[in-house]
């Protein structure tokens with residue numbers, strides 16, 4: 001991402017994206033309907049469906065059902081990448097990466113009343129995200145992760161803290177390599193939410209891991 005990228009953004013909506021909770025809490029990122037259902041049943045209220053690199057026709061039914069589940073549980077379900085299908089089936093929100101920002105129809109997402117979350121990795125990407133005025137800003141990866149190939153180095157908690165301090169009015173989400181034992185130091189950076197994949201999906205006991213993450217992130221005094 002270069003400085004000139006700001007000028008390459010497509011047409012932006014005239015107003016900010018709809019707001020979401022300032023503290024989105026525990027935010028599991030999962031790739032199946034069964035994970036969505038079991039985590040909503042376990043009390044999760046912010047969640048993302050992240051399916052990678054499938055044709056729209058392959059994922060439409062799953063996305064539609066995930067959105068229905070999210071509504072049934074009154075949860076904040078974000079759809080990663082598939083913004084057209086998210087608009088078509090009226091998801092709560094969409095999560096987009098920096099590259100997606102250059103091609104997605106942000107005005108259409110905004111006009112349809114969907115919330116928008118945006119990924120950032122560094123100062124330039126943060127500036128671009130702020131220009132879009134999304135519903136939340138994600139920061140990461142914070143620690144090394146096995147879940148996604150990352151071209152850059154992990155940010156670490158010092159950089160996370162610095163970034164969070166520059167956007168006090170935005171809901172923030174930290175992501176990447178966050179295990180249960182790292183939650184306290186991540187929360188200490190002032191983030192309102194922690195997104196995890198493997199801390200839940202690779203846990204020996206996902207129920208116990210989810211309960212512990214909910215307790216640490218949402219129920220403990222901060």
Ligand SMILES: Cc1ncc(COP(=O)(O)OP(=O)(O)O)c(N)n1
Nearest residue numbers: 080095096097098119138173175195
């Ligand atoms: C909460 C959250 N933060 C960051 C990401 C990463 O999104 P993106 O950069 O679009 O990469 P992919 O997830 O699409 O591989 C995310 N999904 N969720």
Ligand SMILES: Cc1ncsc1CCOP(=O)(O)O
Nearest residue numbers: 141145147176177196197198
């Ligand atoms: C999707 C994504 N974006 C940045 S890191 C990451 C993966 C996070 O997974 P984990 O919590 O297992 O490190």
Ligand SMILES: [Mg+2]
Nearest residue numbers: 080081096097
């Ligand atoms: Mg994406």
